[in-house]
Amino acid sequence: MPGLKGDANISLVLDQDIVMADDDGSMTITLLSAVDDSVRHVTEVQVSSSVCLKSPYLRTVINVAKDPTDITLGGDLKDSNDGIHKEAALVWLAHIHNLSTERMTELGLDKVSVVAVWEALQMWTHLEKRDNIMDLQDWFNTLYDSAFSKMDLDVYEAGLLAFPCQVFDHAVGFARVTKYLAYHHHGAIKERRPKGIKLKIYHLAPNEFIGPMNHARGGLKSTIHKHMWKKANNLLRFETSRCSCWDATIGQYLAALVKIDAFTIEDALQRSSFQEILDRMKEFTFDYNPACRRCRSIDWVYVVQMTRQAAQGYFDGLCLDCMDRSKPKGKDLDDEYWRINSSVKNRWDSRCRVPHKQATWYVSWLGRDDIRQKLLRGANVNEEED
Incomplete structure (x- = not known):
């Protein structure tokens, strides 16, 4: 030179x-x-x-x-x-030279940044004029397994990983980053892209990312509210005439939740992510001693910890397999569509690459809502019969 x-x-x-x-x-x-x-x-x-x-x-x-x-x-x-972008340019040049996975690993291309993935995609389609970005799939899978799967996520990195994980059909990665975003993102989730990425084709369809992700956050909020409030609601609704301390007990319970900034959940979410709120629940204490046996029988610390446990296990991330299966492939829904989208022995992940519970199936659904409700009712009937 x-x-x-x-x-x-x-x-x-x-x-x-x-x-x-x-x-x-x-x-x-x-x-x-x-x-x-x-x-x-x-x-x-x-x-x-x-x-x-x-x-x-x-x-x-x-x-x-x-x-x-x-x-x-x-x-x-x-x-x-x-x-x-050096890393992205090397990925591009390596692929037009058909370098082996081993050789690309020797060049360190299995350890590049998330931004490099976006830049490489842009070079492949914009500079190289290649329509099939799946030419880069094997490289991305190796990269994810050797680097991204081991990295400590943050909201920025997880947001950037969502698109390549989806477009390269990496089910494990997509579930992981979408779960992380649901729990750790502050406020409504939006799509992220690195600075300098100009091609508008690089984005996630709203009904396949933003919609389901904020739906998941809504379900997470409802789960916390339901479990947190159930015992207090029972005190308010039943046998209050036989108790002189129900109001003080509930007041002390709510005050203890306010002390750790976990109530109201809507107010706490203006300042915190779900995960931050759930982490604060570990510090919950209840020192008030109610006068009556009924109020004393409620273990409020246990209630809060069960709330935390239910919320922590609620959402397993979006499932690419559930999303793909639930997309109608035509105007008429045949028996096969109903079969592959139904639960199997009350499990919703039996045909999926990642394990998950019903909430993930429900949020990942991309078909008609009336079909989803029928499948859910059918599963509930089978569960009762079992």
């Missing part, structure tokens, strides 16, 4: 050279990253000229280059606004 000069205020870091092809027809592609904290990374990649000439984008670049055996991607060194 002789004579490579840039802005005096930008430090150039020359990364290790990468070899993807080593033959008489090889050429060099220099990747210039975007400037980050006044540093720009420069990477030379040895590639096959014959392979690159089959690429619509690279062929154009090569044809107008002063030296067709040495081209640069990422703009001008003097312009700090230019730059190409």
